[in-house]
Amino acid sequence: MLSARSAGVPTRAGHTDIRRNNQELVLRHLWAAGSASRAGIAASAGLTRATVSRLVGSLIELGLVEEAGVATGGGQGRPGTELRLAGRHVLAVGAEVNVDYLTLLVVDLANRQVHHWQRPFDAHRAGAEASLAALAQACSSWLDSLPERPAAERVPFVAGLGVAVPGLVDERRGMVGRAPNLGWHDVPVAELLTAELGDRVGPVTVGNEANRAALAEYRVGSHAGTEHLVYVTGDVGIGGGLIVQGRPLLGARGYGGEVGHMLLDPAGPLCGCGRRGCWEAFVGLEALLAEVAEPSAGPGAGESSEERIARVVRRAEQGDATVLSALDRLAEYVGTGCANIAALFDPDVIVLGGYFSAVARWIMAPARTALAARLLASPTPGTGELAVSDLGFAAAARGAATHIVDRVISDPHVLLGTRGR
Ligand SMILES: [Zn+2]
Incomplete structure (x- = not known):
C-alpha cells in the first residue's frame, strides 16, 4: 500500500525523522519547481x-541534487546558486502486465525516461507464472545492458x-487477489519476481494499474498536482x-x-467479471470493437490494444458511419459513468487514459455534455472537468x-546501503 507519507507532506517526529522529512521537503520542492536556490527553498519550506x-x-553527496549555475538575482542580496534534481544514477523500474501487452519503463530520480520496452503478450493464455517470467526476462536483459561504472558517473x-x-491487489503482501481479465487468482507477484530476479532490482512492489496510473497523472501528467x-x-478493462486531497x-x-x-x-x-x-x-x-465489428482485443489477439484502436481511428477519420455512431454511443456512456464518479468524489478533474485518448476528438464534447446533464451540482470553473491523459x-x-521514486524521495538514505545493480 502506498504510505501516506509518500504522497503528502511528511508528519513524523524525532531527530532522524525530522531530518528525513526535511530532505523530502527539499527534494519535493525541486521536483515541483524544476530548480531553486537554497534561499528560495528555505522561504517556501519554512526552514532556516x-x-x-x-x-x-x-x-549533493548522495548525488540526488546538483548545482545548476548562478541564478540571475532578483535584486535582493547576492544571487544564489540554482539547484536541481540530479539522481541520474537512481533508477526506478516500472512494469505493467495487461491483457495483451507487457511494459517495462525505467525512469531516474527526476522522472526522466531512460528505458521503455513494450511487446504484445497474451498474459491470459500464458498464465501468471509464465507472464511474470517473461517480464523478469525483459528486466534482466535491461539490467545486463547497464554499464558497470560509467566514466565520471556513479554506480547505477x-x-x-x-x-x-x-x-484487485493486496499491496502489503504484493499479491494479486483477482484479475478477471487476466484470469489470475491469488498470485504472489512480488514473491515470484523476487525469486526470478534476486536482489538485482531491489524491493518489488505491486499495485493496481489504475491506481498507479493515477499516481503518474498526479505527479507528472498534464494535471499534476491537482x-x-x-x-x-x-483498455479491455476499465x-x-x-487521488483525494493529494x-x-x-x-x-x-x-x-x-x-x-x-x-x-x-x-x-x-462483463469480463461475469456479471x-x-x-x-x-x-x-x-465493447467498442464488437460494435464496429473489429476482431477482439482480448486473449489470443496477438495484437496490442494500441494497434486495434488505431484501426478504429482510421475508419472514423474516413467518416465510417458505423464507427461514428458507435463513438457517439460510447461518449454517452462515458459521460454517464463519469457522472456517477463525480457524484461520489466531486473531483477537480476526471482524466481519461488509454484508448480514450485515441478517440478523444470524437467523444470528449458529447461526453462532457452527457456529464453536465447528469450532475447534481452546477459546474463551477476548475471543478468537474473531464480531460484526456497524455501519458x-x-x-x-x-x-x-x-511509486518507487516516491520511496527514495521519502527516504533518500536507502541509497546509503548502496547496493549497486
Ligand atoms: Zn464487471
Missing part, C-alpha cells in the same frame, strides 16, 4: 537557510521494481484510480476505485516507477 544548506550538502542504483496489474483527481483507464484513496483492503464494475444496467451486456451491465461492458475496448498506454508502468 542554514538548515537547507546542510540538507542540500548531504543530498536500482531502487526497486514496481509492477502494475489490472485487478488535489482531487480521478483517473480512468481505457479501472479507476482516486493522496491515493485505496479503501479498507486496497480494492477501492473499481469504477469499471459500477452497475449501470442489471440487464446490460456481459451484467457493468460500466466496463459499455465502455471497455472490447498513453504506458501510464500505469510510469506510475509504478513513480
Whole structure:
C-alpha cells in the first residue's frame, strides 16, 4: 500500500525523522519547481537557510541534487546558486502486465525516461507464472545492458521494481487477489519476481494499474498536482484510480476505485467479471470493437490494444458511419459513468487514459455534455472537468516507477546501503 507519507507532506517526529522529512521537503520542492536556490527553498519550506544548506550538502553527496549555475538575482542580496534534481544514477523500474501487452519503463530520480520496452503478450493464455517470467526476462536483459561504472558517473542504483496489474491487489503482501481479465487468482507477484530476479532490482512492489496510473497523472501528467483527481483507464478493462486531497484513496483492503464494475444496467451486456451491465461492458475496448465489428482485443489477439484502436481511428477519420455512431454511443456512456464518479468524489478533474485518448476528438464534447446533464451540482470553473491523459498506454508502468521514486524521495538514505545493480 502506498504510505501516506509518500504522497503528502511528511508528519513524523524525532531527530532522524525530522531530518528525513526535511530532505523530502527539499527534494519535493525541486521536483515541483524544476530548480531553486537554497534561499528560495528555505522561504517556501519554512526552514532556516542554514538548515537547507546542510540538507542540500548531504543530498549533493548522495548525488540526488546538483548545482545548476548562478541564478540571475532578483535584486535582493547576492544571487544564489540554482539547484536541481540530479539522481541520474537512481533508477526506478516500472512494469505493467495487461491483457495483451507487457511494459517495462525505467525512469531516474527526476522522472526522466531512460528505458521503455513494450511487446504484445497474451498474459491470459500464458498464465501468471509464465507472464511474470517473461517480464523478469525483459528486466534482466535491461539490467545486463547497464554499464558497470560509467566514466565520471556513479554506480547505477536500482531502487526497486514496481509492477502494475489490472485487478484487485493486496499491496502489503504484493499479491494479486483477482484479475478477471487476466484470469489470475491469488498470485504472489512480488514473491515470484523476487525469486526470478534476486536482489538485482531491489524491493518489488505491486499495485493496481489504475491506481498507479493515477499516481503518474498526479505527479507528472498534464494535471499534476491537482488535489482531487480521478483517473480512468481505457483498455479491455476499465479501472479507476482516486487521488483525494493529494493522496491515493485505496479503501479498507486496497480494492477501492473499481469504477469499471459500477452497475449501470442489471440487464446490460456481459462483463469480463461475469456479471451484467457493468460500466466496463459499455465502455471497455472490447465493447467498442464488437460494435464496429473489429476482431477482439482480448486473449489470443496477438495484437496490442494500441494497434486495434488505431484501426478504429482510421475508419472514423474516413467518416465510417458505423464507427461514428458507435463513438457517439460510447461518449454517452462515458459521460454517464463519469457522472456517477463525480457524484461520489466531486473531483477537480476526471482524466481519461488509454484508448480514450485515441478517440478523444470524437467523444470528449458529447461526453462532457452527457456529464453536465447528469450532475447534481452546477459546474463551477476548475471543478468537474473531464480531460484526456497524455501519458498513453504506458501510464500505469510510469506510475509504478513513480511509486518507487516516491520511496527514495521519502527516504533518500536507502541509497546509503548502496547496493549497486
Ligand atoms: Zn464487471
